[in-house]
Every structure is written in structure tokens, then in C-alpha cells.
Amino acid sequence: MRILITGASGSGTTTLGAALAEALSARHLDGDDCYWLPTTPPFVHKRPVTERLDRVLDALSGPGSVVMSGSVVGWGAEVEDAFDWVVFLTLPTALRIERLRQRETARFGHADPAFLAWAAAYDTGPSEGRSLAKHLAWLEARTCPVLRLEGDQSVEARLGQVLAALEPRSGAGKPAQVAAASVQSRPEVCIRLADPTDATEISALVCGLTDALLVDPQGDDAAAFYQSMEPVAFAQVMARSDRFYMVAEVEGQVRGMIMVKDLSYIGQFFVQAASQCGGIGSALWAAALAHAQNLRGEEGEFTVYSSLGAEPVYRRFGFKATGPTTIIGGFWCVPMSRPVIAAA
Incomplete structure (x- = not known):
């Protein structure tokens, strides 16, 4: 052993x-x-x-x-x-x-x-x-x-x-x-499409994890991001037609979320700290991949600007770095992409 x-x-x-x-x-x-x-x-x-x-x-x-x-x-x-x-x-x-x-x-x-x-x-x-x-x-x-x-x-x-x-x-x-x-148990997870009524829960989840990802949590970029995540403002963003959101619920509580824009770009992907390593991230990614692929019905690729800490997870999902580490909107990021297999 x-x-x-x-x-x-x-x-x-x-x-x-x-x-x-x-x-x-x-x-x-x-x-x-x-x-x-x-x-x-x-x-x-x-x-x-x-x-x-x-x-x-x-x-x-x-x-x-x-x-x-x-x-x-x-x-x-x-x-x-x-x-x-x-x-x-x-x-x-x-x-x-x-x-x-x-x-x-x-x-x-x-x-x-x-x-x-x-x-x-x-x-x-x-x-x-x-x-x-x-x-x-x-x-x-x-x-x-x-x-x-x-x-x-x-x-x-x-x-x-x-x-x-x-x-x-x-x-x-x-x-x-x-x-x-x-040992961390694998909780029973419900994955569903989210809508603007979920904005408050999603905002709380994302904001609770963001400080560790920012270059300067007290800087102007951080302030702008947190302002954009205020529930009312975020609900308006969620209503845009160029993206979809999915949430992972355990016992009725949102434990994770993913946002995909233009059926090809992962804009946000977060799992509650206490629920990480329990399969929620994998379940969210699989559901988002299937949903986007069903809507696209053709080969393509997914792209993401990964946080430094999430890079190993994206590699596990088949992504590869396509450029050097950079700073975007106050976040350290690694540009990555992954080919998409067309639906059978």
C-alpha cells in the first residue's frame, strides 16, 4: 500500500x-x-x-x-x-x-x-x-x-x-x-440548468472562493468583479442568450456551478471548498459538455482561461495549455483548449 x-x-x-x-x-x-x-x-x-x-x-x-x-x-x-x-x-x-x-x-x-x-x-x-x-x-x-x-x-x-x-x-x-x-463520501448530486432565480446562491458560492484567485483582492479589478457578482446585476448577466449556466445541488443546496458561453468557452467553473474532491466538478463538466455538444452537434473545441489552481483539473478533462500564464481582469490565468467530440 x-x-x-x-x-x-x-x-x-x-x-x-x-x-x-x-x-x-x-x-x-x-x-x-x-x-x-x-x-x-x-x-x-x-x-x-x-x-x-x-x-x-x-x-x-x-x-x-x-x-x-x-x-x-x-x-x-x-x-x-x-x-x-x-x-x-x-x-x-x-x-x-x-x-x-x-x-x-x-x-x-x-x-x-x-x-x-x-x-x-x-x-x-x-x-x-x-x-x-x-x-x-x-x-x-x-x-x-x-x-x-x-x-x-x-x-x-x-x-x-x-x-x-x-x-x-x-x-x-x-x-x-x-x-x-x-473518507470523503461521494454525495448524491443533482445537476440542472440554472436560471436568474439562482443568482443569489451562485453569487455567494463564487464570491466565497474568489479572493484566493485574485492577484490583488483589494484592487480595482477585484472591486469590479465583486460588483458584477451582486445578485441583481448577476441575474441580468445570467439572462443573456449567449450562455448557459448549470448548478450542482446536494440536498437542495448549490455546491457547484459552471457557465459556458457560445457553447464553447467556459467562463466560470466553481465548486464549494467543502465539497471539492467529491466528484461534483467532474459531474458538472460532464453535464456541460453533453449539453453543449447536443446543441452544437458538430466537432469543435472548448476554451478556458484557467486559474492556476484549476489547471490540473482541466488537464484531467483533456485540456492543454495554449499560451503562457497571464493576468485577465485581475486573475492569474492559463489559456487552455480541448477538442470536442461530435455527438454520435
């Missing part, structure tokens, strides 16, 4: 990974050891990419179980898809930074302000390296079970939840519902 423990710096991935490896009599692999060359001081020189990947793949292909701690986002499908389980840890920013401050001071006698600033930027991204937006998009693209452990919990509490989730698969005799209670 190959298990990845991932999350923000300071969330406890290494500590939990080591504890889980000991509990499973597995080998523990620290992502930092693979990413960085051993130096004094540490974390100065990166390993060459081929050397890093060789180290990880050699460890994962070896005998017995392996628990890896760290982030592998952007390391390539051979590594990213190699795990049987992913455990994702979250922790409030202030608590993470304080723990990092204490850890760095204990190790090196001081905490580097630049490192703490980098770690603090995780939750608001986009950033170079780890960010919450990138992590959530990456988790959405996983096909293996994903276990999310949120908040300040002891190592023992976290370990117990992971072992409970793993037990049905390892044959330890726990009833299957134990894992179902711990």
Missing part, C-alpha cells in the same frame, strides 16, 4: 507520516528529502528533476508499504497517480505559522521571516510551490480515496482516523461504514 500525507507546511504531514509508517510497519519517505539536496543549511539547492523522481519511484516500487509525507503536485502523473490513498491535512494559518516558528527556532536558532511569509501565503495563493487552491484542484483530480483531516488534532487522533479508514481495505475487520464516515 502506498499512502501520501499532504497539506500545508506546518500542518503536521511529516509527524503523521512517521507515526503512520510505524503503525503499519511501513517505510516512511519525506518529500523534502527527495526534493532538496542535503546541505548545511538545508533547503538551499534542489535535486535535479530526474534524480528526484528516480528517488521517489524507486521507493514507491520497493517491497512493502510506503508512507510519503509532502506535496507531489506537479511531479508528473507517474508519481502523482502512484498512491492508493491520499490524506490531506488542514490547520488554521495562525497555528501553522506559530508551529513553524517554534520548529525553525528549535532547529536553527531563528525563524526565517521570508519562509514564514511564504508558508502564510498558502491559504490565499496562488504562490510558487504549495497553495490551497492548487492542492484542492489536485485532490479533485485524484481517482484514489482521499481522507481529509481538518483542524487542530493530536497525532494520536489523526492516526486513529487514518487507520480506521484503512482497515476495511487491509482486512482488519472493521465494518465498511467506518471508512465511509472518515
Whole structure:
């Protein structure tokens, strides 16, 4: 069994990974050891990419179980898809930074302000390296079970939840519902066409996710975007004939939305943070693709200006980047396109 423990710096991935490896009599692999060359001081020189990947793949292909701690986002499908389980840890920013401050001071006698600033930027991204937006998009693209452990919990509490989730698969005799209670469930999702009466719910969903995607959440572009998403104004936009909107509902509440303009351009695509990695994004995309294709009835392509965090999800859906990262309307964007298969 190959298990990845991932999350923000300071969330406890290494500590939990080591504890889980000991509990499973597995080998523990620290992502930092693979990413960085051993130096004094540490974390100065990166390993060459081929050397890093060789180290990880050699460890994962070896005998017995392996628990890896760290982030592998952007390391390539051979590594990213190699795990049987992913455990994702979250922790409030202030608590993470304080723990990092204490850890760095204990190790090196001081905490580097630049490192703490980098770690603090995780939750608001986009950033170079780890960010919450990138992590959530990456988790959405996983096909293996994903276990999310949120908040300040002891190592023992976290370990117990992971072992409970793993037990049905390892044959330890726990009833299957134990894992179902711990692993993100796949909710029953209703996908439907939306209309202007849905504007208030959709606006709340989109605005609740937007700050992390903006270059400057306090800038003029951000203010203009939020003004356009006011329910009355947004309802008028929704009524335009050149686009359609779809929403994903769970228990009557809107958890996700997608907008397609001119049957070919994805203008908006959002899934509520708490509902990500549960298949809602995939269901919305499949429904929008089918609806647009039924209306078009001919081959063509879809295009999108993807946020940085959503790029792995769009790649999973068959999109490819068509240009460099740019800024449009205050958002970091990657232009992408995907061929469309004509309806049979």
C-alpha cells in the first residue's frame, strides 16, 4: 500500500507520516528529502528533476508499504497517480505559522521571516510551490480515496482516523461504514440548468472562493468583479442568450456551478471548498459538455482561461495549455483548449 500525507507546511504531514509508517510497519519517505539536496543549511539547492523522481519511484516500487509525507503536485502523473490513498491535512494559518516558528527556532536558532511569509501565503495563493487552491484542484483530480483531516488534532487522533479508514481495505475487520464516515463520501448530486432565480446562491458560492484567485483582492479589478457578482446585476448577466449556466445541488443546496458561453468557452467553473474532491466538478463538466455538444452537434473545441489552481483539473478533462500564464481582469490565468467530440 502506498499512502501520501499532504497539506500545508506546518500542518503536521511529516509527524503523521512517521507515526503512520510505524503503525503499519511501513517505510516512511519525506518529500523534502527527495526534493532538496542535503546541505548545511538545508533547503538551499534542489535535486535535479530526474534524480528526484528516480528517488521517489524507486521507493514507491520497493517491497512493502510506503508512507510519503509532502506535496507531489506537479511531479508528473507517474508519481502523482502512484498512491492508493491520499490524506490531506488542514490547520488554521495562525497555528501553522506559530508551529513553524517554534520548529525553525528549535532547529536553527531563528525563524526565517521570508519562509514564514511564504508558508502564510498558502491559504490565499496562488504562490510558487504549495497553495490551497492548487492542492484542492489536485485532490479533485485524484481517482484514489482521499481522507481529509481538518483542524487542530493530536497525532494520536489523526492516526486513529487514518487507520480506521484503512482497515476495511487491509482486512482488519472493521465494518465498511467506518471508512465511509472518515473518507470523503461521494454525495448524491443533482445537476440542472440554472436560471436568474439562482443568482443569489451562485453569487455567494463564487464570491466565497474568489479572493484566493485574485492577484490583488483589494484592487480595482477585484472591486469590479465583486460588483458584477451582486445578485441583481448577476441575474441580468445570467439572462443573456449567449450562455448557459448549470448548478450542482446536494440536498437542495448549490455546491457547484459552471457557465459556458457560445457553447464553447467556459467562463466560470466553481465548486464549494467543502465539497471539492467529491466528484461534483467532474459531474458538472460532464453535464456541460453533453449539453453543449447536443446543441452544437458538430466537432469543435472548448476554451478556458484557467486559474492556476484549476489547471490540473482541466488537464484531467483533456485540456492543454495554449499560451503562457497571464493576468485577465485581475486573475492569474492559463489559456487552455480541448477538442470536442461530435455527438454520435
